[in-house]
Amino acid sequence: MEKMISGHTRLAALFAKPARHSISPAMHNLSFSETTTDAIYLAFDVEPEDLATSIESIRTLDMLGVNLSMPHKMAAVPLVDELSPAAALIGAINTIVNQQGHLVGHNTDGTGFMRALDAIDVSIIGETITVIGAGGAATAIISQAALDGVKVIQVFNRKDDFYPVIDVKLQEIAQQTGCRISLQDLDDQGALADALAKSQLLVNATGVGMKPNEDVSPLKDTTLLRETLAVYDVIYNPRETQLLKDAKAAGAKTANGLSMLLYQGAAAFELWTGKQMPIEKVRALIDTL
Numbered sequence: 645m646e647k648m649i650s651g652h653t654r655l656a657a658l659f660a661k662p663a664r665h666s667i668s669p670a671m672h673n674l675s676f677s678e679t680t681t682d683a684i685y686l687a688f689d690v691e692p693e694d695l696a697t698s699i700e701s702i703r704t705l706d707m708l709g710v711n712l713s714m715p716h717k718m719a720a721v722p723l724v725d726e727l728s729p730a731a732a733l734i735g736a737i738n739t740i741v742n743q744q745g746h747l748v749g750h751n752t753d754g755t756g757f758m759r760a761l762d763a764i765d766v767s768i769i770g771e772t773i774t775v776i777g778a779g780g781a782a783t784a785i786i787s788q789a790a791l792d793g794v795k796v797i798q799v800f801n802r803k804d805d806f807y808p809v810i811d812v813k814l815q816e817i818a819q820q821t822g823c824r825i826s827l828q829d830l831d832d833q834g835a836l837a838d839a840l841a842k843s844q845l846l847v848n849a850t851g852v853g854m855k856p857n858e859d860v861s862p863l864k865d866t867t868l869l870r871e872t873l874a875v876y877d878v879i880y881n882p883r884e885t886q887l888l889k890d891a892k893a894a895g896a897k898t899a900n901g902l903s904m905l906l907y908q909g910a911a912a913f914e915l916w917t918g919k920q921m922p923i924e925k926v927r928a929l930i931d932t933l
Contacts, residue, residue, distance in 0.1 A: 647677055647684075654683040655705060656916055659698055660713035663687040667933050668711055671909045671926050678922040683708055692719060699723045702742050708916040709741045711909075717751075717780060724749040733817060734787045736780055739912040750915060753781060754788020756908025757876070763907075764899050766845060766874045772796040774839045776830065776862045777849035778810040781878050785849060786814065790823035797823055798839040800830040833865065840868045846891075848877045853885035861886040871895035878904060902930065 658668050664687060672685035690698045695716055702710060712720050717736040721727065724740055724747040731737045737749035761768060773794055775782055778801040786797055799814060801807060811827045818825040828835045840846060846869075852862040869875070875891035880902035888898045910921035 649684065650682065652682055654708045656683055656685045656708040656710065658685070658687040658711045658713060659690040659695070659716055660687070660711075661689050661691060661715060663689045663713070666713070667905075667930055668909060670929055670933060671906070671921075672913060674926055674929055675913050675921045676917075678925060679917065679919045681917050681919065683917075690716065692716070695719055696723055699740065699747070702740060702747060703745050707742055709739065709747075709912075711912055712738050712740065714780075721749060723747075730754055730784075730788055730791060733791065733820060734784050735813070736784070738784075738908065739915060741915045750912070751784055751787075752908040752911035752915070753784035753904070754791075755911050756904045756906070757785045758788055758792060759907035759910070760899055760903035761845070761874075761876065763903055764874070764897050766876075766897055768845050769793045770795050771844040772798070772842050773845040773847065774798045774800065774836075774843040775847045775849055776800050777847075778806070778814070778827065779849065782847075782849035783810075783813065783817075785847060785878075786825065787817050787821075790817055790821035790825065794823055796842075797825045798843065799825065799827045800832075800836055800839070801827065802831070803829050830862075836863075837865065837868055840873060843873060845874045845876065848875075848879070848885070848887050851879065853877065853882075853887055854879050855881055858882050859886055861890060863887055863890070866890045866894070869894035869896060874898070876904075877901060880905060906930065 666687050669685050676683045726748045728750045731749045731751040734751045739750040739752050741748045814825045848862050869891050874897040876899050877885050878901040879885050880900045891898045913921040
């Protein structure tokens, strides 16, 4: 990955808080090297109050663009010049592309998720899926799935203060895409059982099962899992959550969030460079991190 920095070298970056733990620099710098792209990728801790000036620096420094992570994905929306259809629907961006000073906001989380499903030969177009969780990752997944032609999306979330807010957002997505989307209480085990019986895919878009609580699953009743119900967990640390272990035991196809991370990064890389990310080499790298 050694390279010469010249006067022509372009910059891409991650703006987040915190940013130092990210594996995005490893992914993108390997990709720049493998595709002989004269660019480097750095990670910057950006405070919320500095976000506007940081985004303006994309223009000032003629950067390729940036990735955005928490807590900037929604705050950056009014700071760009244009939004992709998916980003406008989601209401959040994770990638900015600099088109000769015109900043376009994209959200590649959803497309990364759909490509991750393709990688395990799971097709959900025209089908019914169930999503546990309704935060940022879930909204991106739901929006892209609806845009791509998923017929029914059944969303389950705890009835907290956020519940009525996300209900409005989900109905907006439904109206704009024609997808049938419902929101139900995660504690309603009967409704969850009925939803899973009709679904081809279960997605965990919550943090339940992350370290240090690896033995916890968002699905209490493992008898609801079956061979024909694929299971995707957005968590990638640990690589195999309790939910994925239970799904594998039921004979189901499974994948963790590392593939979504990989493919959302690949989509951003292509937007910046017009080149394909060397997926297999990047996958081999991040598997060691």
